[in-house]
Amino acid sequence: MHRFFVEPGVTADEQVTLEGSLAHQIARVLRLRPGEQITLLDGSGRECVVQLVEVTPRRVCGIVRQTRVSGGEPRLTLTLYQALVPRDKLEVAIQKGTEAGVSTFVPVSCARSVVPRGDVIDERRLERWRRIAREAAEQSRRGRIPHVGGPLPFADALSDAVSRGPVIVAWEAERRRSIRAALTHVLHHGPASGLSVFVGPEGGFSEAEMDQASARGALSASLGPRILRTETVGPIVAALALYEAGELEPSLDGSAPPGS
């Protein structure tokens, strides 16, 4: 069933009206017909199953058949502090991180961040990142669109993260603490409803950054002997954290899987 995020007001009544690009997409691109069902998400973590009644490219009307809690939101709130890297890599981190269960992305300017000249982070760039998060959230059956904030300088990002709860820094030079040890410590030895993960740029975090992180109580952790590309780290750590937290269990909501 196709899923779309809409403004909160749209699903307030039993009868739903969709216009603009969403109506166009339903009528012209997906070619859905009256009688078929779609899922609308208002970003609150709840979702409505809507049966289509009228389908035209300008206006789609439907009736809410069911309202339920969206099963796709992890209880563990993951924030990915991703070092600024060339744009295609950052986009992969956001897309795959959303699929894996990240709730908030914060691009971070690090000492070794190499960003091509002219690769300015303006409102248009942020808008693009948000669109990638939104589309990935729809496809992966999330109940909320992950927030894309920042960008922040490293020190500010660290303060921000530390104030919110435990912090793990993925560090390829760590020789003692494994990601398993760090996740076990964070998830099973205290009440953790959130976890922040820092991922460095292609050249890694600087010594000074690691010293700062350590002084603020962040746990540096090794992902093992293989070196992952920067854009691969966030999604994999998110998956490992949710695995360790017991949140990769089968969905019980009975909704039909894609393609079945």
Next chain:
Amino acid sequence: MHRFFVEPGVTADEQVTLEGSLAHQIARVLRLRPGEQITLLDGSGRECVVQLVEVTPRRVCGIVRQTRVSGGEPRLTLTLYQALVPRDKLEVAIQKGTEAGVSTFVPVSCARSVVPRGDVIDERRLERWRRIAREAAEQSRRGRIPHVGGPLPFADALSDAVSRGPVIVAWEAERRRSIRAALTHVLHHGPASGLSVFVGPEGGFSEAEMDQASARGALSASLGPRILRTETVGPIVAALALYEAGELEPSLDGSAPPGS
């Protein structure tokens, strides 16, 4: 330290000579100089640290300073049977899967594989996939280049996998067995030196394919309520399997991390 796979004979002697595109890359692209060190891998799982003596674009000479077992190869041999999907997605699966620790890739033709017209899998395509695996192996510090085989029809791939050991099929419609339950079963209840993972196309495996897999003893497993894109599944399952097998522990070989 830069890492390169070379033919087995190259590192047979204490003195090493490199020519052709590798010499060009070292001299012109990376601009390394006499005195600097590189790591050469002959694909056997061992690696040589070589100190450069002479560097020209046509010929690079060096001396083997150290030979050691490469720390980047997992003990658990992972084979990813990846459904044929459009080429960019398959390339992502191979690149990220190599980083995560996959040893062999087998593209699989499935009932719902959607491959664009003209997207022929010929020797040139296989060559491209092998180059992606090789470059990802060099960057991620693997000790061997993952093998890219196939493509095989689903039934043949299943027979191939079953004959080699335990098989897990990532299936978004699974409502009972989690990936954790499947991995725990495979890794902790028997001697498993290898594991095969099947990942379906964008439309999922067909009922008939799942029936065949189940009849042959493959374990279907859910990755949780969020639906990952097909190219994200293999790398994440590989990481989870190595996490569960205790193979994401810090590297102890003391080699310098990149960028430090």
